[in-house]
Amino acid sequence: MDNQHYRQNITLQYCFPDNNASCIKEVKEGPAYIFLFIVLSCISVCTVFLNLLVIISISHFKQLHTPTNLLILSLAVADLLVGLFNMPVSIMQLMDSCWYLGTIACYLSPIIGFVAVNGSVYSLTLIAVDRYIAISDPLKYSSRITVCKTLLFIIFGWCICLCYSIMYLYINDYFFQSQTSTHCYGECVVVVKYYWAIIDLILGFVAPCSVILVLYSIIFNVVRHQAKAVIAVNNSNTNNQRAKILRSSEIKAAKKLGTVIFVYLACWIPFYLSSVSVDNLTSSSMVWTVFYWLLNCNSSMNPLIYAIFYSWFRASVKYILTCRIFETSSSRINLFPEN
Template sequence: MMSFCHNVINISCVKSSWSNDVRASLYSLMVLIILTTLIGNLIVIISISHFRQLHTPTNWLIHSMATADFLLGCLVMPYSMVRSVEHGWYFGEVFCKIHTSTDIMLSSASIFHLSFISIDRYYAVCDPLRYKAKISILVIFVMIFISWSVPALFAFGMIFLELNFKGAEEVYYKYIHCIGGCSVFFSKTSGVLAFMTSFYIPGSIMLCVYSRIYFIAQGQARSINDAVGLEEKNGMSQNKERKAAKTLGIVVGVFLICWCPFFVCMVMDPFLDYAIPPTLNDALVWCGYLNSTFNPMVYAFFYPWFRKALKMILCGKIFQKDSCRHKLFLESHP
């Protein structure tokens, strides 16, 4: 039997018809994702904030990204969880707009940070002698400012000015809109704009830059092997190339696997007359959220000194006197 989110049946959204066991399983899974996102990103934030050795331009960029991912897990995911499981929205229309805007802003901010981190890594690997001159604290500050301001202006401007409905108002209010719901709706124009701004442009930058890094790293490894001789070629070159391929494959692969399905469906949905089921859209949104869950693992815990920082945090050693001066790595190998 159908149940509704509002007492006026004709204009009310239909509530979830899942059994209590299914709903309990979904809540458990989503709570696990939220807690993992919060804990992982909080550890990154504490590590970079506490240990002075980690106060580098690159790490402040990672710190800012972890903050965006943490806020996504704290401010957005819990409400999205209720909406996804119950198929209803119980927090009012105004908060729906705030939640949707914050969701788009923080997700886009996380993706923007990934793009800027790729640019930072490009100069570190491909132009190491001039890296410190080109990637200064001021440059990092500009990157962080752009990563927060552009998504904020885009998200809150689009939702509160209702530009996402532009050109499809009749379709939305006739076929999509219902009381007790909080779905993200895009017209053809706004959908393409959101796709380009939040995914295609930063994603293309990241993909191109990391591809360039990989091929340059391969060339550097071959040059080193030519100098050290044929005997060491198989060992040194193959190890470096495998490591580069593995690192870049994880970085690009996690990003594409998490976000590509959602953005492709989002941009295609208006052209398919909104035929994609809401349940599938919800599932793809959570797939995108997983990128914020995995970011700490890919960009932080991948490095040995972050694992040392994690151990100190879990053991409570950061509360010891002068623990912020603890050396997590040799200065010659940052």
């Protein structure tokens, strides 16, 4: 019964009926697919909207032009590309197996997709490094980490992501699909070789994930030790109110770091586990689609984790949504209320 219902929901046609080399077209129909289309489209729109808010905030307000916020801006740009390109293309391929945008777009689409995903991971790693330096050596932070140095690291990182993405697709013979006997007109599929999936697992996930986990664990330990030291001093001076505030700050920092690590691992682990569980993982498979969407959802969560938790973001959003950023000298508004 389930198989009959599945066949009824998929109508087999040809992508280009006038072309003898056309691929078979699979159009998904029915209420379930319509609902899925609406949900995924909403996720894509929210991803673009949230990251645009971050980009406009940091770009417009001069008070936010700091090394840390530039890294958050880099992360928002990467996540914006995911929402603008990765998600719509994935929705299109999920609802219709045919590729109608041409050969050039077929080559450029996965490059943009891989650059965006890798750029997001690279930015997350740089944010962890930046926070580690700021916490472990705060006195030398301003001299060691400057806006110019940060911009150079961001540009260098994006260039590395572009080169890595092109090499990734080149090694997997993506640019030579027309030479394969299984190729048909109207197809745009990435097939990942098993050995390269292992390499990508190490370079694209294990290495940056290890750096992020180690640095955030060190950050948490440093913050905890600093809080305990100050609390001990305050307790000796019977300043219990100050001690309670520091303890509350420690708990908030722990929750924020825990949220960062949990969301990152939850979104990325399933995709990479699936990539090494089969010999050749193709982008047209349902396993790839589900876990790739889960990975992309990390781009929706990043602006919530890294920006909405900050008071300056909430303040800047009010100015943006009320169009007050168009007022004279709005870029010099103070977004940090006095304590």
